[in-house]
Amino acid sequence: MTRSAIIVAHGQPSDPAPAEAEIAALATSVAAHLPGWDIRSATLAAPGALDRAVAGLTAPLIFPFFIADGWFIRTALPDRLAKAGVSDGTVLTPFGLLPQVKALAGDAAAAAAQRHGWSCAETVLVIAAHGSGRSPHPAQAAGATAEAIAATHGFAAIRIGFIEEPPHLADEAAHAGLRAICLPLFVARWGHTETDIPEALRKAEFSGVLLDPLGTLPEAPKLIAGAIAGSL
Template sequence: MTQTALIVAHGAPADPAPAQVALEALATTVAGLLPGWRIAGATLAAPDALEEALAACPGALIYPFFMAEGWFTRTALPRRLTAAGATGLHQLPAFGTDPRLTDLVARAALQGAEAAGLTPKTTTLLLAAHGGKASPASAQATQALAARLAQRGDFAAIRVGFLEQEPFLADAARGLGAALCLPLFALRAGHLARDVPQALRDAGFTCPLLPAIGEHPDTPALIARALGAVQLPGRKALQSAGSVSILEAPSRSRQ
């Protein structure tokens, strides 16, 4: 029996096509790590994308490709699923809540520092996130991640900057010296294409800006591990994670 899953992201309402294409490509990569699975991708912003994917993948596991649990995962997405007649589906925790995300972010940052010729122990890691005045979920998740990264001790300091709440990214990015910025976004959409670079320019930040964490090459494996571990009636958890074993915690000897 083919197991099915649907990766759902917010997308970009102003220009939905590129994010939808990127999410479909991600779904294809994840499917390659899970033999026997059918994986689809849909953004909430792309017209009819969610409804068409649900029709093609009845009974699918729902994987929210969001950086935090909040209004979109708890209200908007369930509402859209119900409106499409897709009830009783199992929705996994959001991408940003995966316990393995800390290691993934650390690995991405260390790789970025190495590529830029920076020494992590003398470099500040700046985390750029969305934030929001209406809900504390994004900020809380980001600050918790920053605390875990600081505990690891890979970088000289960890700073956080938000687009829609204090501390604003343009303020957090000022006067850092040796630094690099890692955007905590799932997809490269409007915020990452325009708002993050603009905030960094406003701050005079000329250090490296890394790709969004959702674009990291190890992200498909993290998603595959989460999907493969689900145990529901009629489903078996993935017995062998050999194809996605790269998500084990990395050695800190790479500092």
């Protein structure tokens, strides 16, 4: 029996097609590290995408391409899988909660500082995170990432600024100084990373470096493949 996994992301309800294409491309990159596997993808925002992705699969692994394990992972995804007829799937740890992804976040920020000739000790790291006005899980995920980075990289300060709850990104990014890095704790370039984060940084008059979203870094496909294979 061919082993199978589905990478599931939230997507973009207002414009589902580009996000669907981006996650499909990610699945192709992940599959390159998993010969013999059937790697598929779907976003929850695209009508019918999950139903098409699970068609014909037996006991698929479900990899949530999310930063936290909030409502979408705990409630929406199991409900959608059940409605798609999946009773034998296994939902894995979300992308953002993997220890190796937390390590990637710290390494990416430290590498960015080094590229600019800054030591971590003189660099302020601002983590841009989603947050939630209703659930503690997104903030907890961001806090766990910040703690992991602090344990391995000696940044001058690590601040967390949220989009949907205080402390807000515009406040945390303000007065960060010239030697500052903003790391978006997001999986893709759609939605908040294209609008809210740049707007908050402009409001804060942030003069540091804005990195690509964590999930778009080139190391991500290999990490996802390792998480999928390592779950067996």
